[in-house]
Amino acid sequence: MTFWIVQALNGLQLSMLLFLLSIGLTVIFGLMHFVNLAHGALYTLGAYAAVSAVAATGTYWGGFVFAPLAVAMAGVVLYTGLIRRMRKAGPMSQVLVTFGLIFVFLDLMRITWGDLALSIAEPTLFTGRSELLGVAYPTYRLFIIGLGLAVMLGLWVLLSRTQIGAMIRAGVDNDQMAACLGINVERLFFIVFCIGCALAGLAGAVAAPVLSVTPDMGTQILIPTLIVVVIGGLGSLKGAIAGSLMVGFIQTFGAVLAPQLASVSIYALLAAVLIFRPAGLFPAKA
Amino acid sequence: MFQQTRTKTITIVLLLAGMALYTGFAGFYGRELIIEAAYLVILAISLDLVAGYGGMISLCHGAIFGIGAYVFAVLTSMYDISPLIALPAAIVAGAIFGLFVGAVTSKTSGIFFIMTTLAFGQMVYVYVFENRALGGDDGLSGVERIDLSWLGLDMGNSMQFAWFSIVLAGLAYVVAAAVLRSGFGRTLVGIRSNEGRMRALGLPVRRYKAVAFAISGALAALAGTIAAQQTMFVSPQMMGWMMSGEALVIVILGGLGTLVGPAVGAVLFVFLQHEVSELTRYWHMIVGIVLILVVVLGNRGAYGQIEHMIMHRRRPVAPAKSSLEAASEQEESHA
Amino acid sequence: MLEARNLHKAFGQVRVTNDVSIAVEKGERRVVLGPNGAGKTTLFNILVGELSPTSGTIRLGGEDVTGHSVEARAKRGLARSYQKNNLFNDLTIRDNLALAIATATGAASRMGDTLRDPAIVERIEEVAARVNLRELLDQPVDSVSYGARRQLEVGLALATNPRVLLMDEPTSGVGPEMIRAFHDLLKSLPRDLTVLIIEHDMDLAFDVADQVTVLNYGEVVFEGTPGDTRESSLVNEIYLGGSVDA
Numbered sequence: 002m003t004f005w006i007v008q009a010l011n012g013l014q015l016s017m018l019l020f021l022l023s024i025g026l027t028v029i030f031g032l033m034h035f036v037n038l039a040h041g042a043l044y045t046l047g048a049y050a051a052v053s054a055v056a057a058t059g060t061y062w063g064g065f066v067f068a069p070l071a072v073a074m075a076g077v078v079l080y081t082g083l084i085r086r087m088r089k090a091g092p093m094s095q096v097l098v099t100f101g102l103i104f105v106f107l108d109l110m111r112i113t114w115g116d117l118a119l120s121i122a123e124p125t126l127f128t129g130r131s132e133l134l135g136v137a138y139p140t141y142r143l144f145i146i147g148l149g150l151a152v153m154l155g156l157w158v159l160l161s162r163t164q165i166g167a168m169i170r171a172g173v174d175n176d177q178m179a180a181c182l183g184i185n186v187e188r189l190f191f192i193v194f195c196i197g198c199a200l201a202g203l204a205g206a207v208a209a210p211v212l213s214v215t216p217d218m219g220t221q222i223l224i225p226t227l228i229v230v231v232i233g234g235l236g237s238l239k240g241a242i243a244g245s246l247m248v249g250f251i252q253t254f255g256a257v258l259a260p261q262l263a264s265v266s267i268y269a270l271l272a273a274v275l276i277f278r279p280a281g282l283f284p285a286k287a
Numbered sequence: 288m289f290q291q292t293r294t295k296t297i298t299i300v301l302l303l304a305g306m307a308l309y310t311g312f313a314g315f316y317g318r319e320l321i322i323e324a325a326y327l328v329i330l331a332i333s334l335d336l337v338a339g340y341g342g343m344i345s346l347c348h349g350a351i352f353g354i355g356a357y358v359f360a361v362l363t364s365m366y367d368i369s370p371l372i373a374l375p376a377a378i379v380a381g382a383i384f385g386l387f388v389g390a391v392t393s394k395t396s397g398i399f400f401i402m403t404t405l406a407f408g409q410m411v412y413v414y415v416f417e418n419r420a421l422g423g424d425d426g427l428s429g430v431e432r433i434d435l436s437w438l439g440l441d442m443g444n445s446m447q448f449a450w451f452s453i454v455l456a457g458l459a460y461v462v463a464a465a466v467l468r469s470g471f472g473r474t475l476v477g478i479r480s481n482e483g484r485m486r487a488l489g490l491p492v493r494r495y496k497a498v499a500f501a502i503s504g505a506l507a508a509l510a511g512t513i514a515a516q517q518t519m520f521v522s523p524q525m526m527g528w529m530m531s532g533e534a535l536v537i538v539i540l541g542g543l544g545t546l547v548g549p550a551v552g553a554v555l556f557v558f559l560q561h562e563v564s565e566l567t568r569y570w571h572m573i574v575g576i577v578l579i580l581v582v583v584l585g586n587r588g589a590y591g592q593i594e595h596m597i598m599h600r601r602r603p604v605a606p607a608k609s610s611l612e613a614a615s616e617q618e619e620s621h622a
Numbered sequence: 623m624l625e626a627r628n629l630h631k632a633f634g635q636v637r638v639t640n641d642v643s644i645a646v647e648k649g650e651r652r653v654v655l656g657p658n659g660a661g662k663t664t665l666f667n668i669l670v671g672e673l674s675p676t677s678g679t680i681r682l683g684g685e686d687v688t689g690h691s692v693e694a695r696a697k698r699g700l701a702r703s704y705q706k707n708n709l710f711n712d713l714t715i716r717d718n719l720a721l722a723i724a725t726a727t728g729a730a731s732r733m734g735d736t737l738r739d740p741a742i743v744e745r746i747e748e749v750a751a752r753v754n755l756r757e758l759l760d761q762p763v764d765s766v767s768y769g770a771r772r773q774l775e776v777g778l779a780l781a782t783n784p785r786v787l788l789m790d791e792p793t794s795g796v797g798p799e800m801i802r803a804f805h806d807l808l809k810s811l812p813r814d815l816t817v818l819i820i821e822h823d824m825d826l827a828f829d830v831a832d833q834v835t836v837l838n839y840g841e842v843v844f845e846g847t848p849g850d851t852r853e854s855s856l857v858n859e860i861y862l863g864g865s866v867d868a
Contacts, residue, residue, distance in 0.1 A: 036401075087582075087583075093344045096344070096398075097535070098578070098582050098583065100575075101574070101578035101582070105571075107571055107575075224528065261417040261418060268413060269410060271402075271403075275395060275402060276391060276392075276394070279395060465733070466733075468735050469734060469735060470729040470730050470731065470732040470736045473730075473736050474725070474730040477725075480710040480711065481711070485721070486692045486696075487670065487672075487692055487702060488721065488725045488726070488778065488782055495730075
């Protein structure tokens with residue numbers, strides 16, 4: 002029983018990390034029809050930013066706050082310099098340009114932070130283990146789960162209860178219509194892009210104490226994140242949640258139960274969804 | 288439409304002849320570079336066939352390349368089957384996988400097509416990576432090179448193996464050009480240009496896309512067999528999505544939809560990588576910046592730009608669109 | 623030759639085609655009239671298979687093709703042109719026509735070079751002559767005038783050598799001169815070719831039509847000879863009663 006609870010918590014923790022990454026990607030995707038393969042690189046940048054901020058401030062929370070801001074700033078630069086002009090360029094050009102960005106980021110981070118794996122310590126508040134459902138589970142990982150749930154809730158409130166949320170939903174549904182309704186679509190895209198980047202940065206900062214921080218950590222997580230986005234349905238919060246949970250749990254349980262089957266099955270699931278329900282399981286558009 | 292223009296003929300002949308000549312001057316390391324360039328030429332040509340002419344941007348060509356390498360490696364190293372049989376077997380395996388992916392993905396377009404090919408490619412990669420019987424992430428060694436002693440050639444000799452690779456690259460070009468000049472190839476371009484209208488004209492579009500993917504898969508697998516023979520070793524690294532991405536980068540840098548351009552791109556890529564790596568460790572950043580610049584500034588690629596200029600000097604009529612723009616437009620119209 | 627029975631099509635609650643039946647004889651010229659939004663293009667889309675009807679059957683030359691794909695119907699001789707140009711924009715007019723001809727003749731799957739096949743070259747010239755595009759054959763579509771593209775739109779459909787030809791507002795947006803040229807083209811088509819045309823130009827419609835079908839709100843509201851149509855108070859009401867378009 003303990004085994005199952007621990008694995009379920011591990012699965013949940015991975016799902017939350019995937020959620021933080023995929024939600025930004027999926028809303029950018031759904032709203033702007035923009036494919037950002039460099040989203041994983043922004044996550045890496047967040048992790049490194051956290052490493053540096055922790056070193057400078059001496060506390061984990063320095064990184065926790067700084068990383069999302071730093072990555073959002075990188076998002077501003079990216080958006081104004083490149084993304085804005087690629088928006089209407091068609092998916093292939095977007096894939097290529099953001100693929101190029103992966104390369105650039107990869108080496109920029111190697112130049113700035115070196116090739117060796119870095120890490121940061123867990124915050125003192127959440128060190129050690131806590132008792133949950135009869136098992137002792139690392140407190141910091143529980144924090145990740147809690148944070149993920151909080152972000153989910155926050156985004157749900159943002160999307161369903163606020164004006165900007167209504168605009169985003171309108172834009173995902175039909176951007177031309179949204180423009181007709183007087184929504185400043187350009188500005189909306191910009192804001193959403195930056196929020197997406199900030200969440201990627203947050204994911205990096207949160208992952209840094211658990212995983213080792215390396216230049217290619219983003220490339221490794223990019224594919225699972227894209228799978229989450231596509232399985233869930235582009236632009237859909239519900240889809241990102243469902244997709245994160247599915248991928249997180251299949252990966253976690255698969256790794257311990259049937260390693261060979263599990264990793265293939267995620268891709269098989271993706272292929273099946275793309276072929277039979279190309280719009281994803283929870284499409285945002287009606 | 289594909290036309291084997293004089294510019295194309297001259298360029299490909301000069302390129303391959305230059306590579307062959309270079310093997311005479313270069314040392315062992317230079318010849319290894321030529322071999323790498325030769326199989327990347329084949330891989331790039333195979334990708335351009337579907338991406339440049341068929342409008343199908345595949346992110347699983349690395350995996351097909353790997354399938355070719357692994358089938359060849361497994362047959363020669365584990366089952367002691369003659370490379371003369373393993374080589375065609377690997378090509379057939381690549382074609383079958385290509386046909387399968389092509390058939391299954393033929394309903395999707397745009398970003399969904401890209402993602403589906405990515406999924407199938409990664410499926411193969413992960414399967415091999417996790418499979419201990421195939422050596423897992425350690426890969427397989429003990430791959431044999433083809434025996435051409437009956438032709439008086441010694442494949443153990445790096446110069447002769449390089450020539451062999453160059454000849455295969457030339458053959459791959461001839462095959463691809465023949466396919467593209469044919470009624471089938473023209474139809475493929477028609478599908479890229481306007482899939483819906485092709486269907487309305489009565490074309491079973493999905494079948495054509497699948498067959499195109501199969502032909503492309505055969506060529507990609509051929510490239511894989513050369514890679515396996517060169518180092519006599521295969522590993523999952525050669526079939527991950529970054530490999531597919533690299534192949535796409537080569538095609539774009541050389542000139543998507545020009546057939547010769549990707550070949551030029553492959554050679555440039557290998558040698559620039561070599562040269563730049565001597566100067567800096569940050570080769571990837573250079574590639575990334577160049578890639579972004581190529582896409583942002585007109586999308587034509589090195590050879591594509593030159594061909595465009597030559598065509599315009601001769602025939603200052605129409606503002607011919609690069610195939611990347613055409614492909615993007617088509618994708619958008621399908622979105 | 624082409625017969626549709628009790629076609630229904632609904633998008634959610636919206637009925638765009640409501641119990642439409644239409645039977646066109648071999649060699650007949652049928653003109654489909656109706657105000658904008660009457661469901662004319664939707665009817666064409668259903669007939670060629672780009673939309674599947676919610677219910678109803680479609681027979682082509684006696685064969686039930688209701689479940690057939692677009693390409694299967696086209697293969698059986700059903701061709702259409704589009705209201706909005708739907709061409710191979712980055713290719714030359716010659717290549718456009720060659721694609722249509724190669725698809726129809728099976729040359730599309732051959733290894734030989736299509737443009738070296740004398741039969742195909744001859745057919746390209748023939749079709750180009752019919753739609754007045756011989757001078758422009760080597761121009762890319764995106765460099766020629768709108769009028770030339772309209773001609774090519776019809777040319778592509780003709781090039782497949784169809785038994786039944788559906789033309790969706792072939793003269794929309796072109797000047798009177800081209801309308802007249804199109805008029806001549808219609809009259810020069812072989813008499814055994816069955817033609818359905820969606821048309822707004824009444825004079826043209828009445829001049830070429832054997833029979834006229836009038837659609838309104840997705841339903842067939844009138845069917846008869848051009849003379850009857852002209853006399854029909856219902857048709858006059860639909861066309862003059864406020865919902866006139868174009």
